[in-house]
Amino acid sequence: MVDRTRAKLGTTIKDVADAAGVSVGTVSHVISGARQVRPATRERVNAAITELGFRPNRVARSLTRSRTSTIGMVIPDVANPFFAQLIRGASDALEASDYVVVFGNSDNLGAKERRYLVEFIERRVDGVIVAPASNADAEQIRDLGEQLPLVLVDRVTPGWLGDLVVGDDQAGMALAIDHLVGQGHRQIALINGEGELSTARERRIGFERALRARDLAAIAVSEGSFSIESGREQAITMLGAEVRPTAICAANDLLALGGLQAAHELGLSVPGQLSVMGYDDIAYASLASPRLTSVSQPGYAIGAAAARLLIERLRDPGGARQEVVIRPSLVLRDSTAPPDPGALGRTG
Amino acid sequence: MVDRTRAKLGTTIKDVADAAGVSVGTVSHVISGARQVRPATRERVNAAITELGFRPNRVARSLTRSRTSTIGMVIPDVANPFFAQLIRGASDALEASDYVVVFGNSDNLGAKERRYLVEFIERRVDGVIVAPASNADAEQIRDLGEQLPLVLVDRVTPGWLGDLVVGDDQAGMALAIDHLVGQGHRQIALINGEGELSTARERRIGFERALRARDLAAIAVSEGSFSIESGREQAITMLGAEVRPTAICAANDLLALGGLQAAHELGLSVPGQLSVMGYDDIAYASLASPRLTSVSQPGYAIGAAAARLLIERLRDPGGARQEVVIRPSLVLRDSTAPPDPGALGRTG
DNA sequence: CTGAAAGCGCTAACAG
């Protein structure tokens, strides 16, 4: 017998109804289980369905139900390990609730982000998760948030008053500084990502505040983009300065990885002559050499939390606004150590 | 004046038609540009569109046009850097042709893959790109390929005769072996991923064939899964054996990274006491310590090629089947070196 | 150049 169990596009609910000798309404109901159908007819319908290889057309269903069961996500870059984890966490949670995710890479560009958002709106996604670009259109995002469930993740845009999932950047930086200062460092520098991003801003503030609490001040602060290359460049500049840091605090792991690279190029041993702290604790932090000490902030959990928030909002559009803050923690590895005596001497 | 340029869901083409004093057909035509519209009316329509913040409902459009402008992708895991790059390459190419991508992680499980495929079918995606799971349902994939454009990427399922983008695994392994043997290695082992995957199979064949061409035989061959942890385990077992390899050839970089980790744990220096070769050349290969020598096979390019193939197929469903094979190349770094004399002595 | 109207495939009242 021929295998007819495979999907066959083009067959409609009408075909099934005819084959089973029932009305389309009945077929619809056996599919959705929305109302009772006599076992015998249900059988016949199901038989017809598999016989014809019928697959309900969800776009038609979406049109009548005016919901698509799809969620749009716009993130800077899937190839960035932090966002890859984030999108993975979100899609796992969403999948469990029968949503499918469409996504777009903004490359941190407001223009691309805006285009994807419009695209997703036109496709009538049920909700959106966005990790805003540096020059995000805060107004568009605010307006959108009033039209449909939208949760911001990892980063906040000015004036955003909706659902939100972020890490506690200031607390994270305090962890980093406490560790470094505890080891005896007094000459600490910060290398940072795009200054317009809330994460960059908050981490800088946290950095400076934590230092001040110890009666210290930053020896240097610079910014660029959240990438390995930028980290390398910023570190090279800093390490070439007259008075160089004994420790570099990076606002994310990619920057820290770049810092490691710079130290290597300049012949500085880490952590012997220079300590380097990362942030995020992506998978490769523990693979770097030396293994990177980092402030952990799991992308997977952040993405999953955002998805859960969105799902709740979808269920209860009127509910109270929620803001979940992920607590960072410190992961000690091999890239930090007490400063070497020579460098310390210069401090006193 | 109030800003009405923002998207306002719920307004339909009918609302626009009423506001502009024209018929819905006309509105449709100014939107699609499908036919000439008198400038004056076009103006009025456009004015009404922005005035009302109208955004065409693409699901309705999809229903009538019976195409969705969306592509489904199912891959093992976005969080795997190789696939993250692959999906990035594909989505960049697809975006340029105005497609949006929905994706699903199969975790290398046939069951999850099958579910996503059905889901995508029901959503009437215009085409599908899949990197099949280890225990993929070859029959389902074949059947699907007859129903709509489907390109297989990175891996092949048995009996697949459709569009395909893969790396030349045998050639890649030959490159690796030539390099290692050229350095004087005679005791070479292979650590591999899931044996059912075509990539694992082809790489093993390439490995053995290349050795045989040099009148050599593998000192050991094992398989597990394409992950860091599995690489670590396989390497530990091998390095604990009576006669240990002077070089380990890994079937991908994650395995190689695990191998590095194992060597470190066992106190073996790389490349001093052990050489390690990777495959794929993911971004982190150059960040590892020592920096990983690897057979390069860019995920981004592979994904982009798959997308281009799919786009061509969408334009010309009847065209000839295409198979693009990405040529691998060798990237020499610091994880391989001639075997140390002691080990060599044991060989002679 | 423009309007009217027939669907696209499904859901959800509304009648029986």
Next chain:
DNA sequence: CTGTTAGCGCTTTCAG
């Protein structure tokens, strides 16, 4: 328990 039917919002003939 089941059938009929009016849409969902848009595209696309077919007439003018």
